[in-house]
Amino acid sequence: xxxxxxxxxxxxxxxxxxxxxxxxxxxxxxxxxxxxxxxxxxxxxxxxxxxxxxxxxxxxxxxxxxxxxxxxxxxxxxxxxxxxxxxxxxxxxxxxxxxxxxxxxxxxxxxxxxxxxxxxxxxxxxxxxxxxxxxxxxxxxxxxxxxxxxxxxxxxxxxxxxxxxxxxxxxxxxxxxxxxxxxxxxxxxxxxxxxxxxxxxxxxxxxxxxxxxxxxxxxxxxxxxxxxxxxxxxxxxxxxxxxxxxxxxxxxxxxxxxxxxxxxxxxxxxxxxxxxxxxxxxxxxxxxxxxxxxxxxxxxxxxxxxxx
Amino acid sequence: xxxxxxxxxxxxxxxxxxxxxxxxxxxxxxxxxxxxxxxxxxxxxxxxxxxxxxxxxxxxxxxxxxxxxxxxxxxxxxxxxxxxxxxxxxxxxxxxxxxxxxxxxxxxxxxxxxxxxxxxxxxxxxxxxxxxxxxxxxxxxxxxxxxxxxxxxxxxxxxxxxxxxxxxxxxxxxxxxxxxxxxxxxxxxxxxxxxxxxxxxxxxxxxxxxxxxxxxxxxxxxxxxxxxxxxxxxxxxxxxxxxxxxxxxxxxxxxxxxxxxxxxxxxxxxxxxxxxxxxxxxxxxxxxxxxxxxxxxxxxxxxxxxxxxxxxxxxxxxxxxxxxxxxxxxxxxxxxxxxxxxxxxxxxxxxxxxxxxxxxxxxxxxxxxxxxxxx
Numbered sequence: 001x002x003x004x005x006x007x008x009x010x011x012x013x014x015x016x017x018x019x020x021x022x023x024x025x026x027x028x029x030x031x032x033x034x035x036x037x038x039x040x041x042x043x044x045x046x047x048x049x050x051x052x053x054x055x056x057x058x059x060x061x062x063x064x065x066x067x068x069x070x071x072x073x074x075x076x077x078x079x080x081x082x083x084x085x086x087x088x089x090x091x092x093x094x095x096x097x098x099x100x101x102x103x104x105x106x107x108x109x110x111x112x113x114x115x116x117x118x119x120x121x122x123x124x125x126x127x128x129x130x131x132x133x134x135x136x137x138x139x140x141x142x143x144x145x146x147x148x149x150x151x152x153x154x155x156x157x158x159x160x161x162x163x164x165x166x167x168x169x170x171x172x173x174x175x176x177x178x179x180x181x182x183x184x185x186x187x188x189x190x191x192x193x194x195x196x197x198x199x200x201x202x203x204x205x206x207x208x209x210x211x212x213x214x215x216x217x218x219x220x221x222x223x224x225x226x227x228x229x230x231x232x233x234x235x236x237x238x239x240x241x242x243x244x245x246x247x248x249x250x251x252x253x254x255x256x257x258x259x260x261x262x263x264x265x266x267x268x269x270x271x272x273x274x275x276x277x278x279x280x281x282x283x284x285x286x287x288x289x290x291x292x293x294x295x296x297x298x299x300x301x302x303x304x305x306x307x308x
Numbered sequence: 309x310x311x312x313x314x315x316x317x318x319x320x321x322x323x324x325x326x327x328x329x330x331x332x333x334x335x336x337x338x339x340x341x342x343x344x345x346x347x348x349x350x351x352x353x354x355x356x357x358x359x360x361x362x363x364x365x366x367x368x369x370x371x372x373x374x375x376x377x378x379x380x381x382x383x384x385x386x387x388x389x390x391x392x393x394x395x396x397x398x399x400x401x402x403x404x405x406x407x408x409x410x411x412x413x414x415x416x417x418x419x420x421x422x423x424x425x426x427x428x429x430x431x432x433x434x435x436x437x438x439x440x441x442x443x444x445x446x447x448x449x450x451x452x453x454x455x456x457x458x459x460x461x462x463x464x465x466x467x468x469x470x471x472x473x474x475x476x477x478x479x480x481x482x483x484x485x486x487x488x489x490x491x492x493x494x495x496x497x498x499x500x501x502x503x504x505x506x507x508x509x510x511x512x513x514x515x516x517x518x519x520x521x522x523x524x525x526x527x528x529x530x531x532x533x534x535x536x537x538x539x540x541x542x543x544x545x546x547x548x549x550x551x552x553x554x555x556x557x558x559x560x561x562x563x564x565x566x567x568x569x570x571x572x573x574x575x576x577x578x579x580x581x582x583x584x585x586x587x588x589x590x591x592x593x594x595x596x597x598x599x600x601x602x603x604x605x606x607x608x609x610x611x612x613x614x615x616x617x618x619x620x621x622x623x624x625x626x627x628x629x630x631x632x633x634x635x636x637x638x639x640x641x642x643x644x645x646x647x648x649x650x651x652x653x654x655x656x657x658x659x660x661x662x663x664x665x666x667x668x669x670x671x672x673x674x675x676x677x678x679x680x681x682x683x
Contacts, residue, residue: 010527010530010531013530014523014526014527014530017526017530018523018526021522021523021526022519022523112356112386116356116358119356119358119359120358120360122567139529139530142526142529142530142553143530212518212519216519216522217518217519217521217522217545217548217549218522218545218548218549218552219518219544219545219548221356221359221518221542221544221545222355222356222359222386223355223356223359223516223517223518223541223542224518226514226517226518226519226520228519257519257520257523258523258527260520261510261512261520261523261524261526261527262523262527262530264508264509264510264511264524264527264680265508265510265524265527265528265530265531266531267508267679269509269679269680269681270681270683271683272511272513272681273513276513276520
């Protein structure tokens with residue numbers, strides 16, 4: 001193995017590489033949740049969907065030998081979870097947050113149950129595109145090995161940002177999310193729109209899970225998710241329901257997560273617990289700085305149960 | 309219409325009264341599981357029992373008991389180190405009739421296992437980790453542990469021959485004495501080959517954090533480490549990530565060579581089968597179980613993975629030589645003159661701590677040559 005001594009350059013490089021490697025599940029889950037919340041519902045169950053997506057992707061990839069079929073399976077499984085949430089929440093007086101928590105536990109439990117036989121076998125990985133071939137430094141090449149899902153996630157963020165503003169469907173989702181009465185007056189059925197929005201959100205979260213088990217870290221265990229699904233839901237609020245903001249916030253969290261290990265690797269070894277807490281401290285500061293007691297959060301959909 | 313699924317208050321009261329009556333009845337007449345001639349042994353794991361790591365090592369040991377006549381085992385995995393483990397122990401005793409229980413995770417001991425020891429004085433409890441103290445703890449409790457630092461020393465010997473960059477990497481969970489001893493042993497093993505070797509350690513802060521472990525491994529390889537080992541609950545992610553980046557790996561807890569057949573050098577493994585069989589044999593024979601059990605390579609508590617294809621002749625020779633030396637007993641990894649990486653003297657010239665030395669169990673330093681900090 002050829003190595004080059006890159007010294008302190010390792011830190012920014014690790015953050016860049018980490019941002020690309022770690023952020024993808026955040027991107028997919030937060031974009032999915034952004035769609036759901038824009039339609040006026042909160043689905044807290046995406047952590048369960050993420051874990052179930054990771055399991056089903058890995059299982060199908062092991063059985064068929066194709067990571068793409070695994071990815072599709074994760075998407076379908078996530079869609080089912082999302083539709084289930086959307087269907088239950090259409091009944092009157094059902095609290096979407098409570099259902100979300102129930103589905104989170106249900107999803108992880110079901111994934112553990114079905115995932116048992118798949119912990120030991122190895123599944124084929126999703127392919128990555130080497131963007132670093134221009135460089136002779138192996139560390140740079142490794143950092144710039146970009147998985148296709150990251151690129152799809154980036155494109156999806158831009159597309160959603162554009163679609164929310166400029167398409168009929170985007171407008172329908174937004175009007176249902178801002179005022180169910182206005183939507184009904186327009187002849188729309190808010191429940192149907194929310195059902196579909198939650199379904200799409202679930203599918204994206206499932207795909208985010210597939211990235212965890214099929215690319216990075218790239219194996220199925222019951223501890224695969226360290227709360228990425230829950231953090232991504234919080235990222236949506238942090239990003240003010242803006243898809244581009246979700247993308248940026250996911251990158252920020254990915255890069256900040258790589259900071260702790262990278263600093264230790266160059267010899268900054270004191271206080272690593274503090275570095276590990278960096279992303280959360282940053283979130284707190286931004287949330288406090290931008291909040292106001294006299295108005296709702298800027299950009300918040302009016303029908304959300306937490307802002308209503 | 310919305311009341312369709314609502315329980316009336318009267319129904320609710322009726323149901324809960326019936327439930328309470330049932331609870332009282334079962335408290336008055338405890339339901340004992342049909343206790344046949346078979347002796348039941350309970351095992352409790354903190355994670356999945358096929359994690360290629362800590363829990364798998366215990367589960368493999370437990371599985372060997374199944375072949376013993378008259379012994380049946382009950383297992384529960386993914387039990388958190390909370391009051392949950394007390395419930396698991398109670399149900400193993402009351403429903404399955406377990407007479408010996410092995411709660412295998414560090415955090416099960418105090419207060420959970422101790423509470424159960426007081427509640428069920430006829431049941432024997434043995435905890436993995438070694439915290440039992442004759443003066444403080446009941447006699448139906450006990451602890452067992454192995455000197456696996458020796459295995460990490462042997463890992464280091466092989467790693468010292470394999471490294472070209474003279475930099476090793478260690479992904480560690482938390483800076484507790486057992487982990488620090490493993491890190492120090494790994495480096496000292498490598499330094500027995502070449503005293504210029506250093507070892508970079510990264511603490512992830514938790515026993516099981518897949519993404520952070522992968523990031524730590526990548527960061528170590530980025531900084532030029534070309535042999536990686538770890539002390540986390542499941543080394544699977546570290547082994548796969550390191551091998552994927554082209555680095556060699558030394559295993560821990562269990563044999564991970566199937567995950568990286570080409571890059572796996574060797575590994576320090578637990579051999580709990582031996583320990584569990586010893587306890588169960590005593591139980592069947594009606595002898596009192598030992599309360600404080602320790603052992604290393606020579607006692608068969610710890611074993612090494614078979615050497616991988618990348619291990620060269622010189623490494624193989626030194627590995628075999630060192631192993632033979634350890635099997636004789638009295639081998640010291642920590643021996644003077646030795647300084648910590650902060651410059652403090654940890655062993656003066658002539659001073660040596662054998663694997664059984666109690667001082668090693670309160671280790672709070674990293675030796676010179678380890679790049680890292682305990683806080």
